[in-house]
Amino acid sequence: MSLFRKVAIIGTGLIGGSIGLALKKHRLAAEVVGVSRHKESISLARKTGAIDNGGTSLEIIRGADLVIFATPVNVIIDLAPKVAKIIERNCIVTDVASTKEEIVRLLEKIFPDFVGGHPLAGSEKRSISYASAGIFQGSVCLLTPAKKTKQDSLRKIRTLWENIGAKVILLSAPEHDKVLAMVSHLPHIAAFSLINSVPKGYLKFAAGGLKDTTRIAASDAEIWAQIFMSNRKNVLKSIEALERNISVIKSAIKQNKKQLSVILNAAKNKRESVV
Amino acid sequence: MSLFRKVAIIGTGLIGGSIGLALKKHRLAAEVVGVSRHKESISLARKTGAIDNGGTSLEIIRGADLVIFATPVNVIIDLAPKVAKIIERNCIVTDVASTKEEIVRLLEKIFPDFVGGHPLAGSEKRSISYASAGIFQGSVCLLTPAKKTKQDSLRKIRTLWENIGAKVILLSAPEHDKVLAMVSHLPHIAAFSLINSVPKGYLKFAAGGLKDTTRIAASDAEIWAQIFMSNRKNVLKSIEALERNISVIKSAIKQNKKQLSVILNAAKNKRESVV
Numbered sequence A, B: 001m002s003l004f005r006k007v008a009i010i011g012t013g014l015i016g017g018s019i020g021l022a023l024k025k026h027r028l029a030a031e032v033v034g035v036s037r038h039k040e041s042i043s044l045a046r047k048t049g050a051i052d053n054g055g056t057s058l059e060i061i062r063g064a065d066l067v068i069f070a071t072p073v074n075v076i077i078d079l080a081p082k083v084a085k086i087i088e089r090n091c092i093v094t095d096v097a098s099t100k101e102e103i104v105r106l107l108e109k110i111f112p113d114f115v116g117g118h119p120l121a122g123s124e125k126r127s128i129s130y131a132s133a134g135i136f137q138g139s140v141c142l143l144t145p146a147k148k149t150k151q152d153s154l155r156k157i158r159t160l161w162e163n164i165g166a167k168v169i170l171l172s173a174p175e176h177d178k179v180l181a182m183v184s185h186l187p188h189i190a191a192f193s194l195i196n197s198v199p200k201g202y203l204k205f206a207a208g209g210l211k212d213t214t215r216i217a218a219s220d221a222e223i224w225a226q227i228f229m230s231n232r233k234n235v236l237k238s239i240e241a242l243e244r245n246i247s248v249i250k251s252a253i254k255q256n257k258k259q260l261s262v263i264l265n266a267a268k269n270k271r272e273s274v275v
Helices: A012-026 A040-050 A073-086 A101-110 A150-163 A173-197 A200-205 A209-217 A221-230 A234-257 A256-273 B012-026 B041-046 B075-088 B099-111 B151-163 B173-197 B201-207 B209-217 B221-230 B230-254 B255-270
Strands: A004-010 A029-035 A052-056 A067-069 A092-095 A115-117 A138-144 A167-170 B004-010 B031-036 B054-055 B064-071 B093-095 B114-119 B138-145 B167-170
Touching: A004 A012, A012 A029, A012 A040, A029 A040, A040 A052, A067 A073, A067 B099, A073 A101, A073 A221, A092 A101, A092 A150, A101 A173, A115 A150, A115 A173, A138 A150, A138 A173, A138 B201, A150 A167, A173 A221, A173 A234, A173 B173, A173 B201, A173 B209, A173 B230, A173 B255, A200 B138, A200 B173, A209 B031, A209 B173, A209 B209, A209 B255, A221 A234, A221 B255, A234 A256, A234 B173, A234 B230, A256 B173, A256 B209, A256 B221, A256 B230, B004 B012, B012 B031, B012 B041, B031 B041, B041 B054, B064 B075, B075 B099, B075 B221, B093 B151, B099 B114, B099 B173, B114 B151, B114 B173, B138 B151, B138 B173, B151 B167, B173 B209, B173 B221, B173 B230, B221 B230, B230 B255
Parallel strands: A004 A029, A004 A067, A029 A052, A067 A092, A092 A115, A138 A167, B004 B031, B004 B064, B031 B054, B064 B093, B093 B114, B138 B167
Antiparallel strands: A115 A138, B114 B138
């Protein structure tokens, strides 16, 4: 018997599509259905086997024992009350959004059994055409249970992620947002700011360094604007930390080469400790 | 007949070693010799075929018709007068250092026929053990001729780089340093500052975004401190540009989501124009 009977994925993009492919591959759901505003996304998801059935209307999710929101934060907030009217009370609800405090606060009021989720996978790409069952292999998935989350439901969501290759770590929603502001949102701010600083005419001289540091600046602008706004308080704090660290290097360049080497060496050692 | 009779590479690290391998592979030099402070580096360079002969003393460069400095800036400045005493007047001298204004100003006084060079290849790695003949394939090599550089010598250096796969672009040394401050030195500043901003306990949550944006923070601290000091004026200007662009995003997060999307979208389009 599979872990879930009918899983409904709302949003069949890179992450939603990859979850569908992984659920099918590891036989974790008897049936997977998908919902998207975009007909082409549904038809591609069906063609690649990410979903068994799909449509642009929420009606198809009826009878699901698991609903996974895989849309941007604002779409989740918009759709949640509509989804609540269709699913049954014992249906588990989870999501994959990049921020958690706002989502968990709103969704735990709407759904009796909600578990926040955030797989640290994906890339600057968005579309289902980049989806793959393997993107969670070796990744980390953060789960942020709500106050009312049933232990058994948390266990099932954990089992799902572990079965498709992710290491699960539990965090409170506020902790999650504090950590992500630093390890994900700040790198995006840095990448966007960096590419905006380089004069257009100089871009032809870009080598590996500039390319790597700004790769994620090609991410979807609308989605990232939402993430920054949804985690505004922590993001502003992380920006201030970056500003301080830039300023420390700037002062050292102005004044003292020895101090500069010490600062850069601390950075090097820290970077090398990242696996 | 090969392009050069005897090429002397001073500094057999990642770039020096790779040049040796490429020269041999494309038969551009009848003989390649190497000099390094490190005996192991010389013996590894000989074993991999990057050089025919080598040693820790400069004596071995005698009779070269091309000397390539592939050491950090301060070592070039230190060794140049010693090299000048050994080589003959008609020997062409070039280098691969990351900054050019200071180097060209000093070395054009010491050598009658000097061409500044800077291959935009390499990585955060340094050692000869990462060297490969292929690292220049499809890369850009910037050449900064000095006032006295002979046209024929410039042509020969250009031919060398083109033969090992690089596209050559000529720039004045001041232009070079202005461009590199933006496309290379600033990304390093951003990467060092970014990793220094992330609390150590959060590093286990690092995914692709943080890893890519800070990969070059694992670069050698001493070398980068020298590069920043050697190009101090331009680097400080580029840092100020970054600070302004971070501040623009910060204000938008504080005030106006719509403006934020516009800024991020401009960044996305710019990044996507980088090939």
